[in-house]
Amino acid sequence: xxxxxxxxxxxxxxxxxxxxxxxxxxxxxxxxxxxxxxxxxxxxxxxxxxxxxxxxxxxxxxxxxxxxxxxxxxxxxx
Amino acid sequence: xxxxxxxxxxxxxxxxxxxxxxxxxxxxxxxxxxxxxxxxxxxxxxxxxxxxxxxxxxxxxxxxxxxxxxxxxxxxxxxxxxxxxxxxxxxxxxxxxxxxxxxxxxxxxxxxxxxxxxxxxxxxxxxxxxxxxxxxxxxxxxxxxxxxxxxxxxxxxxxxxxxxxxxxxxxxxxxxxxxxxxxxxxxxxxxxxxxxxxxxxxxxxxxxxxxxxxxxxxxxxxxxxxxxxxxxxxxxxxxxxxxxxxxxxxxxxxxxxxxxxxxxxxxxxxxxxxxxxxxxxxxxxxxxxxxxxxxxxxxxxxxxxxxxxxxxxxxxxxxxxxxxxxxxxxxxxxxxxxx
Numbered sequence: 001x002x003x004x005x006x007x008x009x010x011x012x013x014x015x016x017x018x019x020x021x022x023x024x025x026x027x028x029x030x031x032x033x034x035x036x037x038x039x040x041x042x043x044x045x046x047x048x049x050x051x052x053x054x055x056x057x058x059x060x061x062x063x064x065x066x067x068x069x070x071x072x073x074x075x076x077x078x
Numbered sequence: 079x080x081x082x083x084x085x086x087x088x089x090x091x092x093x094x095x096x097x098x099x100x101x102x103x104x105x106x107x108x109x110x111x112x113x114x115x116x117x118x119x120x121x122x123x124x125x126x127x128x129x130x131x132x133x134x135x136x137x138x139x140x141x142x143x144x145x146x147x148x149x150x151x152x153x154x155x156x157x158x159x160x161x162x163x164x165x166x167x168x169x170x171x172x173x174x175x176x177x178x179x180x181x182x183x184x185x186x187x188x189x190x191x192x193x194x195x196x197x198x199x200x201x202x203x204x205x206x207x208x209x210x211x212x213x214x215x216x217x218x219x220x221x222x223x224x225x226x227x228x229x230x231x232x233x234x235x236x237x238x239x240x241x242x243x244x245x246x247x248x249x250x251x252x253x254x255x256x257x258x259x260x261x262x263x264x265x266x267x268x269x270x271x272x273x274x275x276x277x278x279x280x281x282x283x284x285x286x287x288x289x290x291x292x293x294x295x296x297x298x299x300x301x302x303x304x305x306x307x308x309x310x311x312x313x314x315x316x317x318x319x320x321x322x323x324x325x326x327x328x329x330x331x332x333x334x335x336x337x338x339x340x341x342x343x344x345x346x347x348x349x350x351x352x353x354x355x356x357x358x359x360x361x362x363x364x365x366x367x368x369x370x371x372x373x374x375x376x377x378x379x380x381x382x383x384x385x386x387x388x389x390x391x392x393x394x395x396x397x398x399x400x401x402x403x404x405x406x407x408x409x410x411x412x413x414x415x416x417x
Contacts, residue, residue: 010399013390014379032225033267034244037321041245042265042284052285055247055263055319056298062238063321075324 095131096124102195108216135187241322249317261289278310346370373407
């Protein structure tokens with residue numbers, strides 16, 4: 001049973017690596033929005049509100065952020 | 079309708095590979111450039127890549143597939159050429175074996191066009207050559223501005239140095255006819271351009287807010303709805319704010335590993351001097367390459383467990399499993415091709 005699990009794990013890891021390479025080679029990002037931003041900020045209501053509030057108050061044209069896991073923070077300050 | 083046979087052959091040999099190249103070079107956000115302009119223009123533009131691809135295809139075909147000189151029978155070649163020149167179908171072509179080889183040659187040409195187009199696209203986009211050198215720039219210039227890639231243009235360099243644009247917020251001044259103008263603000267999610275001219279047709283905003291003539295903080299009001307589509311003819315101007323993150327320097331070790339990976343894979347598939355696959359048939363050649371590919375995939379995964387152990391769970395067991403598969407493939411190749 002353990003042997004089967006190890007074999008399946010190896011197959012899964014190898015195919016995962018192959019899939020990653022194929023996506024990197026043939027994947028076409030047609031959006032003007034970064035995928036990480038969609039996942040972390042635009043799909044998360046509280047993160048989105050945090051960014052919108054900042055942009056509504058923003059008097060400076062540059063807004064730099066830092067994404068860590070599922071959270072983000074602002075790097076620059078007004 | 080009379081068809082000029084010699085023109086058709088010239089089209090198949092020199093223009094068609096160029097058209098395939100253009101189809102796979104103009105992809106994603108730049109796909110509309112393939113069908114922009116008229117057909118005469120497309121023919122002329124396709125001629126240069128078509129000629130280059132034809133030369134590469136010829137050498138690939140005789141060295142890797144046909145494996146014998148293609149022009150050893152000068153009488154046959156001359157006869158086919160003379161008949162084509164007179165616009166008649168050469169009877170020598172009505173030979174099943176020859177037709178099969180011609181068909182195989184066309185397939186090779188299409189595959190090579192695809193590979194070269196992909197390679198050129200990857201190099202131009204990943205090394206930012208389209209931003210650094212204007213002749214390589216794609217026609218959809220709106221993409222460069224709306225995605226923030228324009229910051230890498232020589233004219234805009236220094237605005238946000240060493241920053242990667244993640245998201246763009248647009249302040250759009252819209253002409254509302256008799257009501258005057260309204261200023262909307264939202265995240266720019268998509269845009270459409272005209273196929274023939276490349277001009278902006280519409281922009282698509284989400285999380286839209288509207289400016290009011292009140293004092294802050296009451297001067298911004300949320301606009302209900304999910305997506306706002308603003309036609310370009312109603313837009314008076316757009317002010318873009320880029321949300322950025324610090325850009326990483328090029329990871330040379332990753333780049334080196336990617337090139338090494340591709341080189342080893344090409345070496346295995348080329349199988350020079352029959353190093354790996356010996357004394358075999360065409361079927362064995364194909365199956366053998368499949369085993370080599372699979373073997374290299376397991377070896378690459380094994381190397382990945384050493385370079386990036388954090389990407390994998392239970393690394394020790396995984397290595398044993400991979401070693402098991404690598405040994406099995408070595409045994410298969412040994413008994414099938416060496417015994």
